[in-house]
Amino acid sequence: MNDISSGKLRGIMKLADASGRFKMMAIDQRGSMVQALADALDKEKDDVHYDDVAALKTLITRVLSPNATAVLTDPIYGHPYSITEIPRDVALLLAYEESGYVSEGVGENERLSNPISNWSIAKAQRAGADAIKLLAYYHPDASSETLKHQQAFVRHVGDECEKQDLPFLLELVSYALEGTTKSVAFAKQKPDLVIRSVAEFTDPSYKVDILKLEFPADLKYTADYQDASFYAGDSAYGLAEVKEICQKLDETSTLPWVILSAGVDIEEFIENVNLAAGAGASGFLCGRAIWKDAVQYYPDTGAVTQFLENEATTNFKNANAAAENALPWFEHRQFGGAANVQVSKQSATWYQDY
């Protein structure tokens, strides 16, 4: 039998559909959302109003949430105005980290993640969160100073989630120490970066429950996709290798994992979901691949709504269909089937020292 504490169990059940597959939407973007709105409104980033970000998030949440098993939003722009738009049977994830990263005082191009100030996991729970999401930038070859900071940050969140008995969903995002992530050179490094990061954070000391991962290769640089709209014109590997990489990731992950979209176009994302699910992923947590093209219509909320109700809804349904092949979380080898999942410390007196 595989024991799991009751709060985490209920939370994970709510995040997934009844079959145990995660079909989750992210609308917790802050920096990238403000930038996209700045572009749409032909403004500087600093001139984008809070109310516009909140209103756009509310609209996206209202139209698309019913397709999701869970919605991830942020406490700043998202939660106060759009929580009423999330249906009763769609779970709520709240973000813990400050948007973006800090690079001061560490090695060149290195990234430090930080919490939103005056926000906490206990507050998130009270405000209705069924689970906590933390995004940590990670490059396993960064300086030990940076590695220690990121590891301590993740460990802190793991400890706090354990204290509140809330599921901890850790999102790992790699980056380039040199050059850009949009290159064949980085595409070649990516499998190693993603898999080594998974190896690090599946250590039980981090107390992570679910990993939210980048696709561990880049299909823009995969030879077999040379006819696809997203192909970048240069190849790092072939499809057979990509499948092996996904398998290796799955072997490394001792935890259920889901795929993030990192803003790729929907065609590429559907391929990512298909390949990840084929290798053992339990679903996705996807934002921009589904709804990003809605932003350009703002402030014409009629046009935004029309896009969300049509193209974006179709995108979501296609992603959900791809996720039907995902591995239910309770079938992951960590659990070994629904029949083997049971609440930890079952007894007549568990609540006395819970």
Added chain:
Amino acid sequence: MNDISSGKLRGIMKLADASGRFKMMAIDQRGSMVQALADALDKEKDDVHYDDVAALKTLITRVLSPNATAVLTDPIYGHPYSITEIPRDVALLLAYEESGYVSEGVGENERLSNPISNWSIAKAQRAGADAIKLLAYYHPDASSETLKHQQAFVRHVGDECEKQDLPFLLELVSYALEGTTKSVAFAKQKPDLVIRSVAEFTDPSYKVDILKLEFPADLKYTADYQDASFYAGDSAYGLAEVKEICQKLDETSTLPWVILSAGVDIEEFIENVNLAAGAGASGFLCGRAIWKDAVQYYPDTGAVTQFLENEATTNFKNANAAAENALPWFEHRQFGGAANVQVSKQSATWYQDY
């Protein structure tokens, strides 16, 4: 606009169906469940095993939960073994009070409610509760000592629920200071007892969110039901008066309210739901009227299951159908419609001092 804190709002949304109607099942019985099992097993109450109570609760929860919008269970026998049986889209209510009551040191027949020791509302939240239920016995003409104790107990739970931002569902159960509740004399007193209790605990200082109430009259003693199987052979009032009593209760309740079943037979309970919904109740929280006849078959779990899958499921569906006429919680005059419900303290910085 009618403001509500975000945790309470999410919790209340989860307890009700998407239309705002509560169709909730209670399986938190302890004393009465142990007694029913003792009868079924032809044992003394003290000889009933914990494991049998837990197993029966698990079975009832497994078969019937999918019909409910929320399930109320207890932390002792119910939670550790049956939480895995509650579907992801069925909310979880946990009981706070110790089963039964204490009568020592107070006036004759008076009842004091008490907490389960070493249990707390913060623990319930961590363990996955979407809301807290407290049963308080109440007789408005009890001694001031008893009244003060009960009022302080309710106020304590109201304060703790506010602290955790969890919905507080208060169940009020009246009793006879003299004689028995199964009498035409008590039936005549009941409307006054229920309505005066509602007047007391809707005071904002108690911080109650939803009231779980007895039907404010007794149809066993209602002349118009003289041909019904449950009629007791003597009348306290007619149906027109009962409808007026329900209206008066609704006028007194400044909070959404639901009806409890107190173990009456299903025919009578359906009438209770019809009449209460007609007067403005928002649904029900019902246990024994739906499943009580299953207990007699224990330990023949096959027979228990068969009863639950057939008669009890039919009972549940009939109760749900009756609740379709209930008033959605957000249509209660406290809220005034879904469009008027908004999260309190909405701002860009709400989370900083939340």
